[in-house]
Amino acid sequence: MNLSKNKNIYLPEVAVLDRVVDDIPEVKTFYWRFENPAAQAEFKRFRPGQFAQISLFGVGEFPASLPPSPTEEQTFFTIRQVGSCTSALHQLKEGDHFAVRGPYGNGFPMEEYYGKNLVFVAGGIGLIPLRSCIVYALEHRQKFQRIQVFYGAKTPGELMYVSHFQEWQEKGLECSLTVDRAGREWSGNVGVVGSLFKKPGVTIPVDNTVAFVCGPPIMFRFVIQDLLALGFQERNIVSTLERYMKCGVGKCGHCCIGVAYICVDGPVFTYEQIKRLGEDI
Ligand SMILES: Cc1cc2nc3c(=O)[nH]c(=O)nc-3n(C[C@H](O)[C@H](O)[C@H](O)COP(=O)(O)OP(=O)(O)OC[C@H]3O[C@@H](n4cnc5c(N)ncnc54)[C@H](O)[C@@H]3O)c2cc1C
Numbered sequence: 001m002n003l004s005k006n007k008n009i010y011l012p013e014v015a016v017l018d019r020v021v022d023d024i025p026e027v028k029t030f031y032w033r034f035e036n037p038a039a040q041a042e043f044k045r046f047r048p049g050q051f052a053q054i055s056l057f058g059v060g061e062f063p064a065s066l067p068p069s070p071t072e073e074q075t076f077f078t079i080r081q082v083g084s085c086t087s088a089l090h091q092l093k094e095g096d097h098f099a100v101r102g103p104y105g106n107g108f109p110m111e112e113y114y115g116k117n118l119v120f121v122a123g124g125i126g127l128i129p130l131r132s133c134i135v136y137a138l139e140h141r142q143k144f145q146r147i148q149v150f151y152g153a154k155t156p157g158e159l160m161y162v163s164h165f166q167e168w169q170e171k172g173l174e175c176s177l178t179v180d181r182a183g184r185e186w187s188g189n190v191g192v193v194g195s196l197f198k199k200p201g202v203t204i205p206v207d208n209t210v211a212f213v214c215g216p217p218i219m220f221r222f223v224i225q226d227l228l229a230l231g232f233q234e235r236n237i238v239s240t241l242e243r244y245m246k247c248g249v250g251k252c253g254h255c256c257i258g259v260a261y262i263c264v265d266g267p268v269f270t271y272e273q274i275k276r277l278g279e280d281i
C-alpha cells in the first residue's frame, strides 16, 4: 500500500475488527476493514497468494496470508493462535483496533494459468493461502478448465472452511476430502491426502495443469512425490514458503534463503525454484 510518495513503508494503517468467526480449534477468522476508506480501496488490489503484516499495539507484528479473493467484498484473515501476537489478535473483540500493512509478496500469477486445469492439494491450515486462489478461479470459472481440490486434515473437526465447500461445488469445484482419524459421523475417506489421488473414479489431468500444494512439511514431501509420479513437471507445481519475517519488504534480510528474499521474491515459488534454493521443507 503506498497512498502517498512520502509514506513510511513500515507505517501500518489502522484497521477495525468487524466480526470474529470460530473455524476449528485455535483458529479463527477475523473480518476487518481499514478506518480509512482510501486505504481499503488501495489494499483491495492484492493478488491471491500475497500476505500482509498484522500489528497488535504494544505486542508486535506478524505476517499472515490473505485468504479472501480480491473479487470478494470483505477483507479477512484466518489465524491460528500459536504465540504472543496471534494470541493478542485472538483476544480482540468486535470494534477493537489493530493495524495492517501490505499487501506484500509476489502472489500466484493467476492470469498465466488461464486455460489450464487447476489442482489444489492442501493439508490442515495450508488451505488458508489457497482459499484466495480457489475463490478467484471459481469467480473466473470460464477462464479455467477443471478445478479440483484434494484436502485433508487430522480429524473432521479440523477441516477448514467446510461451510463453503457446498457453494464451491455448486460453482464447479471438484472436491475430495480426507481425514487421518474419524469417528462414526464421518463417511468420507480416511487416509493421507495423497490416498485421494488413487481412489476409484478419480482422474487428475497432468497435461496443461498447475498443481498448488500447501500444508505441513511432511504432507508436502509425500504429495510432491505423488505428483511427480503422476507425471507433473516440477515447474508446474507451485507452493508458498513460510519464513520468519520482520520488515516484509526486502530490507532486513530475516527471510532470506540463499539469494531469495521470501517476502519479495516469494512467498510463491514453483517446486523447481524451491529445489534450486536448496530449501528442505
Ligand atoms: C507469508 C506468511 C503467511 C502466513 N500466513 C498465516 C496465516 O494465514 N494464518 C496463520 O495462522 N499463520 C500464518 N503464518 C504464520 C504466522 O506468521 C505465525 O504463526 C506468527 O508469526 C506467530 O506469531 P506469534 O507472535 O503469535 O508467535 P511467537 O510468539 O513468535 O511464537 C510462538 C511459538 O510459535 C512458533 N511459531 C512462530 N511462527 C511459526 C510458524 N510460522 N509456524 C509454526 N510455528 C511458529 C514459535 O517457534 C514459537 O514456538 C504465516 C507466515 C508467513 C511467513
Ligand code: FES
Pocket (backbone or CB within 6 Å): 244, 245, 246, 247, 248, 249, 250, 251, 252, 253, 254, 255, 256, 261, 262, 263, 264
Ligand atoms: S522480512 Fe525483511 S527482508 Fe524479508
